[in-house]
Amino acid sequence: MxxxxxxxxxxxxxxxxxxxxxxxxxxxAVDFDWLQKGTLKPVGYKRVVKDTSAEVDKDDIIKAVKYEDTYVVLSDDExxxxxxxxxxxxxxxxxxxxxxxxxxxxxxxxxxxxxxxxxxxxxxxxxxxxxxxxxxxxxxxxxxxxxxxxxxxxxxxxxxxxxxxxAEVRAPDELDLPAEGLKEANVKPKEITMATELIESMTEPWDPAQFKDTFRDDIMKLVERKYEEGKASEIEEVKIEEPETTDETDLTELLRQSLQGASARTPRGVVGPSSKTPPPKRASRSSSGKGARSVH
Missing domain, CATH: 2.40.290.10 (Ku70; Chain: A; Domain 2)
Structure with missing residues (x-):
C-alpha cells in the first residue's frame, strides 16, 4: 500500500x-549517482554551519524565519x-x-x-x-x-x-513570439491547410498505456553494454548531432512529405501491440517502486 x-x-x-x-x-526514471572523478567514490552531502563548516546533527537543526536583522525561531508546534x-x-x-x-x-x-x-x-x-x-x-x-x-x-x-x-504563473509577454494570426505570422493559407490535415491524420484517442519511457531504456542499454564490455569506469567519446532547423522559406514540400509518411510513422516512445522487445534489466539500485495507479 x-x-x-x-x-x-x-x-x-x-x-x-x-x-x-x-x-x-x-x-x-534512471537513478544517476554522483561519483568523484578518478576514484569513483560516491559523493554525498553533509549539513554544516556555513561560516565554520562544522557538521551538524539532524537533531540539532531548528527552523527560523529571518526578520529584520535577526532570526525568529519557530518550533513545529508553534x-x-x-x-x-x-x-x-x-x-x-x-x-x-x-x-x-x-x-x-x-x-x-x-x-x-x-x-x-x-x-x-x-x-x-x-x-x-x-x-x-x-x-x-x-x-x-x-x-x-x-x-x-x-x-x-x-x-x-x-x-x-x-x-x-x-502570482506563480508567468505571462508569455517577456518571450519573443510570432505575431498572432496567419497573415501577421506570414503563414500561407496552403501551409495552414496542410498542417491541419497532418494534425488530423495523427489524431487518435488518448491512451497513455501506448507510451513508454524510451530514454530510460536507452540509458539502461548503454549501462548494460558498457558493463558487459568491461568499460564501466571509462568515459567514451561520442559525437552529438544537433537537430536540423527547418528552412522556413517554403514549408509546403515538407508538409506534403509529412502527410505521405504520417500513416506509416510510429512516434518514438509509442509501444505497438506487436512489440516483442523484452524490457532491459533493472539497475541494482532503482528508484521505481509500487505506487498507486495514476488517474487518466
Whole structure:
C-alpha cells in the first residue's frame, strides 16, 4: 500500500470527514549517482554551519524565519498553532467548472481516501461532484506550506491536485513570439491547410498505456553494454548531432512529405501491440517502486 502523505479532515459546509492523502504517481526514471572523478567514490552531502563548516546533527537543526536583522525561531508546534485549522483541514472554499482552471495551474495529483468514520461524507461529496460535473477549490497546509488545490471527482476516488498560485504563473509577454494570426505570422493559407490535415491524420484517442519511457531504456542499454564490455569506469567519446532547423522559406514540400509518411510513422516512445522487445534489466539500485495507479 502507498505511504500516507498527510492526515487530517476535509471540511464541506458543516460536514467534516477524516481523510488521508496518498501519492497518485511514482517515478521510474534512471537513478544517476554522483561519483568523484578518478576514484569513483560516491559523493554525498553533509549539513554544516556555513561560516565554520562544522557538521551538524539532524537533531540539532531548528527552523527560523529571518526578520529584520535577526532570526525568529519557530518550533513545529508553534507553526501548527499559528493556524490549527489550516494545518489539519482541507478547507473547501468553493466549486467551479473544470474547464475554467487552465492547465498552467495544475501541479501534483494525490489520491484522497477516507479514514475510519469518514466513508459516508467522502462518498456523498464524490457522488455530488460527479452529478453536477464540478470540481472543488480548496486550501490546505502541508509540509509548512499552504497549497491551493482542486478537488477532482472520479468514479472511484477523489483526487486532490495541488495548484499554482496565480502570482506563480508567468505571462508569455517577456518571450519573443510570432505575431498572432496567419497573415501577421506570414503563414500561407496552403501551409495552414496542410498542417491541419497532418494534425488530423495523427489524431487518435488518448491512451497513455501506448507510451513508454524510451530514454530510460536507452540509458539502461548503454549501462548494460558498457558493463558487459568491461568499460564501466571509462568515459567514451561520442559525437552529438544537433537537430536540423527547418528552412522556413517554403514549408509546403515538407508538409506534403509529412502527410505521405504520417500513416506509416510510429512516434518514438509509442509501444505497438506487436512489440516483442523484452524490457532491459533493472539497475541494482532503482528508484521505481509500487505506487498507486495514476488517474487518466
Amino acid at each position: 502507498a505511504r500516507v502523505m498527510w492526515k487530517g479532515a476535509i471540511s464541506f459546509g458543516l460536514l467534516n470527514a477524516p481523510v488521508a492523502l496518498y501519492p497518485a504517481s511514482h517515478s521510474d 507553526i501548527k498553532a499559528a493556524n490549527v485549522k489550516s494545518t489539519h483541514t482541507i478547507d473547501l472554499v468553493g466549486f467551479t467548472d473544470p474547464a475554467d482552471v487552465s492547465f498552467f495551474y495544475y501541479e501534483t495529483p494525490c489520491y484522497l481516501a477516507p479514514a475510519k468514520g469518514g466513508e459516508k461524507v467522502y462518498a456523498l461529496l464524490r457522488e455530488a461532484l460527479l452529478k453536477v460535473k464540478k470540481i472543488g477549490v480548496a486550501l490546505v497546509v502541508m509540509h509548512n506550506k499552504q497549497h491551493l488545490c482542486a478537488l477532482i471527482p472520479t468514479p472511484q476516488a477523489l483526487v486532490l491536485n495541488t495548484l499554482r498560485w496565480d
